[in-house]
Amino acid sequence: MISIILGDHLDRRSRSISGSPNKDKTHPFSVFRGRTELYSFPESQSEAAARVQENVRQFNGNYIFVFVIFFLLSLYKQPIPFLTLLASFPVTDYLDKLIIKTGLDQAYPFVRRLLFFISKLGIAALLMRTEVVIAFFFSLLAAYFAMMLHGALRILHE
Template identity: 35%
Template sequence: MSKIKFGVFPAKNNGAKRKEMVFAPNPLSLSVPEPAFESWLRDSGYLEILDQRTTDLNRLPAATKPSNSAAAAAASDSAAPSISPDGVFFISQIVSGIWTLLSLFTFSPFSKLATDDFSGETPSWTLAFFGSAESYSFPSSPSQARLRVHENVKRFARNYASLIVLFLACSLYQLPVALLGLISCLALWDAFKFSGDRWGLDKYPVFRQTLIRVAQCVTAVILFISNVQMAIFCALGVSYAVMILHASFRKLTPAKQLDVRGGHKKTARR
C-alpha cells in the first residue's frame, strides 16, 4: 500500500509507466499571505522578528545581483564602455539610503505616543537605551524605519524627554541673555499669581483679565528681546534630529528583554 502525504491527493496515472507519483493540488494546503503574517506579528508583539524579517527580505535581491557579474563582464568586452554592475549597485544603495532617511521627515513620530508611555519607569541609559554596537543597523526600507521610530519613541519616551530638557539647558547656558529672559518671565508670572491670591483678584474678573493680557504682552516682549525663541528652536531641532536618528537606527528588541536588562524584571504571581 503506497504512502500518501497528508494534505494532497494522488492524481490518476491512466496506465502510464512512470514510477513517480504526481500529486494534484488540494485546497486544504493553505499558505498565509505576507501582509496577514506581518499584521499578526505586529499585533502579537513580535516586532523584533518583523524588524529582522524586513532586513532579510531586503537583502535577498542584493545577494542575487553579483551572480550576473560574469555575464555582464563578457558583454562589456564587445560593447561600449559603461558603468560596471558593482558601480550601479553601489549607486542604487546610496540612493536608497538617502530616500530612506528623507522618508523619516514625511510622518509624525508621535502619532502612536500616549500619555501612559511617560508614566512608567525610565529605561536604563546604558543597556536599554544606548545598547551595544550590535543594537544598531541602517534601516533597509522606509517601512522598517517608520516601524522602528514608532516603537522606539514609545519605549524610550522618558529618555527622549530628558534629552530635550538637557539640550534646552545647554542652549540656555550658551545664551545667558536668553536664560535671564526666561527666568524673568517665570518670575513675572509667579509674582502675578502671588499678587492675585493676596489681593483677591478673583472678585474682579474684568480687572484680572486685563492684567493677564498685559502680562502676556510683557512676556512676549521679554522673550523677543532676550532671544529665547532661538534657544528653544535650537534645542528642539537638535533633540528632534537625535531622536529620529536613534529611533530609526536602533534595532527592535523584545520589551521583556529590555525590562530584564534595565533591572525591572517582574515576577509572575502565583
C-alpha cells in the first residue's frame, strides 16, 4: 500500500520534471546497480544534484523497492506490528462501509467525517504503540540515504 502511494507520487513527480511519464517503470537490478566503472565522485555540487535528479527519474521504481525492503526488514522480527499494520486497512474500510450502510453519511455527513477521523486517530495511536511508525520513518530515512548516495555517485550516462 505504501509503495503504491509513493510510486504514484514519484511517477507524477517524474512526469512533471520530464514532461512525459516513464515508459520503463522499473529497471532490472543489474542495470540499477551497474558496473563499477559507472561510479565516481562528482566534481561539483551542481553535477551531484544533476546526477541525483536524473537517477531518481530513471530508477524511481528501484528506489521504492529498496524502501519496501528496508521497511519489511525492520518489521521482520516484530510480527505483531506488521500484522497490526495489515489489519488497520480493512478495519478502516469496514468502518467506512458500515457508516455508509447505516445511512449516517446521508443523514449526518459530519458524523461520518467525525467517526472516520476518530477511527484514524485510534489506528494511528495503535500503530505508534506497536512502533510501526518508527520503523516506517527509519526505513524511509535509510532508503533516502541510499537513494542520495546511489544517485550522487552513479554517472548519468552509460
